Amino acid sequence: MAEKILVVDDEVSLQETLAYNLTKQGYEVETVGDGPAALEAARRLKPDLILLDIMLPGMDGFEVCRILRNEMSTPVLMLTARDDEIDRVVGLEVGADDYLTKPFSMRELIARVKAMLRRVRIIREEFSATQIEMADKSIYDFGDLRIDTGRREVRRDSQIVNTKPKEYELLFYLAKHKNQVLSRDQILESVWGWDYVGDSRTVDVHVRWLREKLEKDPGNPRRIITVRGAGYRFEG
Numbered sequence: 164m165a166e167k168i169l170v171v172d173d174e175v176s177l178q179e180t181l182a183y184n185l186t187k188q189g190y191e192v193e194t195v196g197d198g199p200a201a202l203e204a205a206r207r208l209k210p211d212l213i214l215l216d217i218m219l220p221g222m223d224g225f226e227v228c229r230i231l232r233n234e235m236s237t238p239v240l241m242l243t244a245r246d247d248e249i250d251r252v253v254g255l256e257v258g259a260d261d262y263l264t265k266p267f268s269m270r271e272l273i274a275r276v277k278a279m280l281r282r283v284r285i286i287r288e289e290f291s292a293t294q295i296e297m298a299d300k301s302i303y304d305f306g307d308l309r310i311d312t313g314r315r316e317v318r319r320d321s322q323i324v325n326t327k328p329k330e331y332e333l334l335f336y337l338a339k340h341k342n343q344v345l346s347r348d349q350i351l352e353s354v355w356g357w358d359y360v361g362d363s364r365t366v367d368v369h370v371r372w373l374r375e376k377l378e379k380d381p382g383n384p385r386r387i388i389t390v391r392g393a394g395y396r397f398e399g
Contacts, residue, residue: 198222341399
């Protein structure tokens with residue numbers, strides 16, 4: 164089946180150009196022009212990738228991304244009209260996987276789309292293989308923290324912790340490699356994909372989110388430790 168891409172942009176001419184070029188590449192494309200329509204289409208279509216403009220009527224792209232991140236792990240490529248670092252940082256903060264500044268070449272956009280979808284396929288295959296490999300051990304106990312891979316559930320002090328899909332995948336990867344120092348590049352390669360083209364700060368953002376949910380004192384973490392100049396270590 165053709166991979167599905169949702170294009171969200173209020174410029175009709177850009178919608179048509181993106182739809183035409185992506186369809187030529189063999190993708191199934193749907194376009195919408197505002198924030199509320201983007202939420203409805205994403206929930207209905209369950210796309211493999213979302214191209215999301217920041218400046219949208221009804222609800223901006225940041226808010227759309229923030230809401231969707233609580234519901235699904237679909238990769239999001241944000242389109243920003245300005246080469247402004249604050250837009251990129253906020254995009255990462257709300258869960259975008261990558262960003263592209265307008266105006267952009269269609270060749271670059273197609274390359275980003277192919278890389279992101281290839282990463283999705285690899286992650287799905289690796290996660291399925293890992294689930295099979297770990298089927299005989301679905302519960303990971305670390306004192307006050309428990310990870311149940313069968314239920315895809317995290318508990319702290321017996322209380323369920325609501326993790327976003329990417330937060331869960333990151334925690335699972337760190338826990339599998341407990342007591343090992345993992346660099347940001349290693350984490351990006353294994354959790355986001357070997358050909359990830361976004362900003363490595365997304366690892367720091369997701370670690371901070373996990374600490375806020377798992378640590379009694381997020382400012383003085385005892386579970387996910389920063390190893391200065393090297394990366395992170397999960398204390399098992």
